[in-house]
Amino acid sequence: MSASGEIQFADGALSGIPVFQVSGAAAQILQMHKCGDRQQSGAKTCAQMQSRPGANISLKKNHLNRKNYSRTKNSAIAQDQNAQNQNPAIAGNSYLTAEIDCLPEFSEEMWQNECRVRLSRAETDASMTAAGFFEGLVHPAIASYIIRSEGIADEKKLANLRERREEILQRFMYRLRHLQWTVTGTGGFERAQVTRGGVSLAEVDCRMESKLQKGLFLAGELLDQDGLCGGYNLTWAMCTGMIAGRSAAQ
Ligand SMILES: Cc1cc2nc3c(=O)[nH]c(=O)nc-3n(C[C@H](O)[C@H](O)[C@H](O)COP(=O)(O)OP(=O)(O)OC[C@H]3O[C@@H](n4cnc5c(N)ncnc54)[C@H](O)[C@@H]3O)c2cc1C
Numbered sequence: 001m002s003a004s005g006e007i008q009f010a011d012g013a014l015s016g017i018p019v020f021q022v023s024g025a026a027a028q029i030l031q032m033h034k035c036g037d038r039q040q041s042g043a044k045t046c047a048q049m050q051s052r053p054g055a056n057i058s059l060k061k062n063h064l065n066r067k068n069y070s071r072t073k074n075s076a077i078a079q080d081q082n083a084q085n086q087n088p089a090i091a092g093n094s095y096l097t098a099e100i101d102c103l104p105e106f107s108e109e110m111w112q113n114e115c116r117v118r119l120s121r122a123e124t125d126a127s128m129t130a131a132g133f134f135e136g137l138v139h140p141a142i143a144s145y146i147i148r149s150e151g152i153a154d155e156k157k158l159a160n161l162r163e164r165r166e167e168i169l170q171r172f173m174y175r176l177r178h179l180q181w182t183v184t185g186t187g188g189f190e191r192a193q194v195t196r197g198g199v200s201l202a203e204v205d206c207r208m209e210s211k212l213q214k215g216l217f218l219a220g221e222l223l224d225q226d227g228l229c230g231g232y233n234l235t236w237a238m239c240t241g242m243i244a245g246r247s248a249a250q
Helices: 017-033 036-040 108-124 140-149 158-177 232-249
Strands: 002-005 008-010 013-015 055-061 076-080 096-101 179-186
Touching: 002 017, 008 140, 013 017, 017 055, 017 096, 017 179, 108 158, 140 158, 158 179
Parallel strands: none
Antiparallel strands: 002 055, 008 013, 013 076, 055 096, 076 179, 096 179
């Protein structure tokens, strides 16, 4: 599952509309593995920063085998898989990975060309710093985060990296397109904008009356229905609320 848009890197969490779009599925998968709560406490990542518009986030799941249901849909608590300060307890349990492509607007050809140009410029410019290598590509805070998570200072001269230089520069470029995070949980019910779960749609009729309890009318979030961001949830709440209200008054 994937979504595009502006991603926010909050303290210990990924947020923003694309994260909302995929977090319902993430919560569901985590609940299947019953690992979310256990892992949340170790999640610490970077300071607040924001990607440029158009970043892409996708979820990759591993080892799916249990069935259950999740109820939250909001920001995802996550840990950068490449970060130096990783909690090994989390890294070892990679049930779910969120991968961020910070530059989805590049075609493969454009990207290969960009890599060639940047690597050759780094080769010839002896004064280029690690931060300078990323100039014009992403927000400096994202560049700085990638640089520091490789254990390097922003102002480090690339010429001083010596024999590991090429490998590190290749990694810098790779991580701009594949910034991977182990998803360890969600912000929980309190921080959710929309919730999954609730009364099954199979248990209400078209007047929004419960099939199990006559005279009980249900609407909005009480029902097991959630939509993508874009006004669908408010529309759902208002439409079902209107039907339920009219039906109850009849
Ligand atoms: C921060 C935020 C931003 C959102 N942005 C969007 C958006 O941009 N677009 C979109 O489509 N959706 C958005 N949503 C989701 C949308 O607001 C909800 O899906 C929608 O409001 C649900 O309506 P509802 O009537 O089912 O529930 P609610 O709006 O939660 O209403 C339930 C009401 O019941 C009251 N209540 C609870 N318990 C009791 C009780 N025991 N007795 C009496 N009253 C009680 C509550 O106080 C509340 O007023 C957002 C939600 C949040 C939190």
